[in-house]
Amino acid sequence: MNVISYDNWVTRCNPLTKLTMIPCFGIATAIFPDVWLGLVLLFIILVLAAVAHLLSSMIKMMGAFGVLYH
Numbered sequence: 001m002n003v004i005s006y007d008n009w010v011t012r013c014n015p016l017t018k019l020t021m022i023p024c025f026g027i028a029t030a031i032f033p034d035v036w037l038g039l040v041l042l043f044i045i046l047v048l049a050a051v052a053h054l055l056s057s058m059i060k061m062m063g064a065f066g067v068l069y070h
Helices: 015-031 035-051 054-066
Strands: none
Touching: 015 035, 035 054
């Protein structure tokens, strides 16, 4: 099994910090169910993925979820 090791600020971040972002984004979109908030959060996630050099992996994962849940 080949494991790709990334050395960037996202992988060095505390896992609880990353897990806390998921409910915060979910609660924010539940409280303010607006298309613009979803687009802003998507933009923020894509920018963070690009800064962490994980954009291609993120796009592949988002595409897979789009195909599975469409």
